[in-house]
Structure formats: C-alpha cells, structure tokens
Amino acid sequence: MRKRKLKKKNIFIAFLLLIILIFLIIFIINHLPKDNKKETSVFKTEQNKWEKYKYYLKNNQKRYEVYFSTHPEADLNDVIAIVNVNADKEAYKESNEANLQKGQEILVNKYHSLAENYTPKSMVEMDKKYAYEGRKALPEVNEAFKKMYEDALKENIEMYVVSAFRSYTYQGQLYTNYITTYGEKYANTVSARPGYSEHQTGLALDILSDSVEMKDFESTKAFAWLKENSYKYGFILRYPKDKEYLTGYAYEPWHYRYLGKELAKKVWEENITYDEYYAYYLDN
Ligand SMILES: [Zn+2]
Numbered sequence: 001m002r003k004r005k006l007k008k009k010n011i012f013i014a015f016l017l018l019i020i021l022i023f024l025i026i027f028i029i030n031h032l033p034k035d036n037k038k039e040t041s042v043f044k045t046e047q048n049k050w051e052k053y054k055y056y057l058k059n060n061q062k063r064y065e066v067y068f069s070t071h072p073e074a075d076l077n078d079v080i081a082i083v084n085v086n087a088d089k090e091a092y093k094e095s096n097e098a099n100l101q102k103g104q105e106i107l108v109n110k111y112h113s114l115a116e117n118y119t120p121k122s123m124v125e126m127d128k129k130y131a132y133e134g135r136k137a138l139p140e141v142n143e144a145f146k147k148m149y150e151d152a153l154k155e156n157i158e159m160y161v162v163s164a165f166r167s168y169t170y171q172g173q174l175y176t177n178y179i180t181t182y183g184e185k186y187a188n189t190v191s192a193r194p195g196y197s198e199h200q201t202g203l204a205l206d207i208l209s210d211s212v213e214m215k216d217f218e219s220t221k222a223f224a225w226l227k228e229n230s231y232k233y234g235f236i237l238r239y240p241k242d243k244e245y246l247t248g249y250a251y252e253p254w255h256y257r258y259l260g261k262e263l264a265k266k267v268w269e270e271n272i273t274y275d276e277y278y279a280y281y282l283d284n
Contacts, residue, residue, distance in 0.1 A: 236257055
C-alpha cells in the first residue's frame with residue numbers, strides 16, 4: 001500500500017515537473033527573442049546615448065563625450081550644439097578659413113575667418129534715404145533691405161542702416177577702440193577681431209530706428225517688426241538673446257545677416273542660431 005502510494009506520488013511529481021517544463025519552454029520561446037531585442041537596444045542606448053538628439057553629428061561623438069565629461073551638469077542638447085559650432089575649442093586660435101564657395105551661405109565667426117585682403121566682389125553704395133552715408137553692401141543685400149524698408153514704412157515703421165560692409169582694416173580699428181575702452185574680455189563679446197567679422201562679407205547690416213542708441217533698439221517698434229518679418233526679405237537676427245555661448249557674441253538686436261529668402265526662412269523656422277544651422281545642414 002505504502003509503495004503504491006509512493007509510486008502515485010512520484011508520477012504526480014513527474015507530471016507536475018513536465019507541465020512546469022512545458023510552460024517554461026513556451027515562456028522561453030515567447031520571450032527569448034523579445035529579451036534579446038531589449039538587450040540589444042539597451043546596449044545601443046549606452047553606446048550612442050547622443051544619437052537620439054536632433055542635431056547629433058556622428059563625427060562629433062568623441063568631442064561630445066569629452067565635453068560632457070568636464071561639464072557633467074550640462075544639458076545634452078547644449079553639449080551637442082556647443083560642439084557642433086566648435087565652442088568647445090579656443091576661439092580665434094583653433095579656427096579655419098571660411099568657405100568662400102558657399103557664397104551668400106558663408107559662415108564667418110570666431111572659428112571661420114576671412115583673409116586680410118578679402119573684399120566682396122561687387123558692392124553698391126546704399127541710398128542715403130535708408131542708410132548712413134557711404135554704407136556699402138552686396139547688391140542683393142541692398143535690394144532686399146530697400147524692399148524691407150519700404151514695406152515697413154507702409155506700416156509707419158522707420159529703420160536705417162548704420163553699418164554694412166566693413167573692411168579688415170576698419171574692423172581692426174573698431175576692435176582696438178573697444179579694447180582700449182572696455183578691455184579685451186568685454187571687447188570680444190561685442191566686437192569681432194579683424195578677419196572674423198561678418199561685416200567683411202558685405203552680407204551683414206546693423207539696423208537702427210528712431211534715433212535710438214544700439215542698447216535701446218530692442219524696445220523699438222522697428223525691432224518688433226524685424227523680429228517677425230525680416231526673414232521674409234532674407235535676413236535673420238544673427239546674435240539672439242542668451243546664445244552667447246554658441247555665437248560668441250552678446251545679444252545684438254540690431255545685427256542682421258542676409259541669407260536669401262529661402263535659407264532665411266528655413267533658419268527662422270528651425271529657430272536656432274546660424275552657427276548651429278550651418279554646422280548641421282551646410283558644412284559638408
Ligand atoms: Zn553688426
């Protein structure tokens with residue numbers, strides 16, 4: 001009797017084990033491929049945590065990691081932007097020549113310079129009606145500004161160009177004056193070294209209104225209008241607020257860069273600095 005009971009118990013245990021085994025096999029079959037996938041994706045995320053960010057550039061990955069290791073508190077989007085525009089490098093010292101082949105898309109900043117003898121080919125003198133005397137710019141820039149000026153005027157908004165093309169030599173004098181007045185550190189945030197100014201391309205304009213000084217331009221109607229409309233004429237605000245860590249310059253509500261209507265619209269819609277836009281979309 002006891003033996004039989006034991007045998008019955010053994011069969012029961014064996015049966016139970018078999019069922020557990022079957023369930024286990026089904027479970028493994030159902031879950032193994034998924035788990036494998038999961039593992040791969042976890043692995044990938046750790047390898048390329050940068051990849052999911054919009055402006056990630058594969059070539060810059062090492063530099064993202066280096067920058068982040070010394071700035072662990074930084075937002076990863078910022079790290080990517082900083083590295084993309086070269087702001088992890090030393091301004092002026094680690095710079096290359098600006099790519100002249102880019103035409104009106106050219107990027108000139110503290111990492112992309114122009115030669116001392118570089119002068120835009122054909123410039124025109126801007127009309128005294130809307131510019132200080134003797135201001136010169138590329139013909140397409142002059143035309144675009146003229147149209148913008150006329151359209152703004154229809155809405156009773158007045159604006160005029162105080163600075164347009166600046167030669168290497170003239171930029172040098174300006175820069176030296178700033179250093180003499182304010183010291184080098186501050187001068188670098190408000191003035192470009194000769195060879196590093198967008199004004200040398202003939203594509204940049206400083207615009208003011210209502211006889212206000214530069215520091216007060218932000219509060220004018222003209223600025224509010226330009227902020228919403230300048231891209232429609234091919235101009236973008238080149239040094240926006242709170243972007244000094246990317247552009248290298250303090251906020252300049254008066255400084256506009258001509259890019260042509262099509263590109264200006266794209267940059268405006270993307271809502272990033274031209275340094276970032278150029279690095280991601282045009283620097284190839
Ligand atoms: Zn300017």
